[in-house]
Amino acid sequence: MKTNLLLKNLIDILFILMVPGIFGFLIILPFGMFNTTIGNIEVNGYEEVMNLPTFYWVAVIVGILTYGMMLFALWFLKKSARYFMDNNLLKEAVSLNLSKSGLFFILTAVGALGSYIAIWIASFDGAGVSLQYGDTIFIPLFLAIIGLFFKMISNALTNARLLKEENDLTI
Structure with a gap:
């Protein structure tokens, strides 16, 4: 029971901490992007932002959509976690x-x-392929x-639910 409570609380905390990230994208894109590093390119002004390769913009848009999908995944996991407390996992919900x-x-x-590939394509300079072993592939x-x-x-x-229903019907 303590493990169920811990799991439910961790899911809730992660969801609560990730929700403000959506607002972070809305603040960072117009304001904070001008003095940050995107991929391997440092951006210091509005002109540099407008000159970023198209694939960097694709990576940013895919990153925002991916973050939203992660929030939906956590939302459905959070909805399931409600049933963890009473150990009633055989509900259809x-x-x-x-x-x-x-x-x-x-x-x-x-x-x-897709976002990692878009950044890799955007940073491709045509001189050669630079493949390196890193931890970015571990996340996907x-x-x-x-x-x-x-x-x-x-x-x-x-x-299990269908088997239980079938077993409950037999005498």
């Missing part, structure tokens, strides 16, 4: 919300990978694993 959460985590992984892989895990758990809970 739990498996449905876990399935939706898994789908949005998978879409988040695809969006994050981890999100995809989490999404697929939630889809699998959703399927298992649906099968």
Whole structure:
């Protein structure tokens, strides 16, 4: 029971901490972007922002959409977490919300990978390919694993619920 409460509270805290990030995008894009680093390019003025390659803008837009998908994934996970407290995981709402959460985590992984690829293409200078081992690929892989895990758990809970209903009908 303590583990269930801890999990629910951590999901709630993560969701609450991520919601202001949407407002952060609205503030950073018009104001804060002029003195920050995007990818490997330092931006110090409005003229430099307007001269950024198109793929950097694609990466920024995909990043914002990915953040929104992550919020939707956490929202559905938060809705499922309500049922964790009473150990009633065989409700149809739990498996449905876990399935939706898994789908949005998978879409988040695809969006994050797309954003990384767009930044890589934008920084490509034509002189050669610079591939390096880094931790940026771990984030989309981890999100995809989490999404697929939630889809699998959703399927298992649906099968368990159907089996329980069938068992309750037999005498």
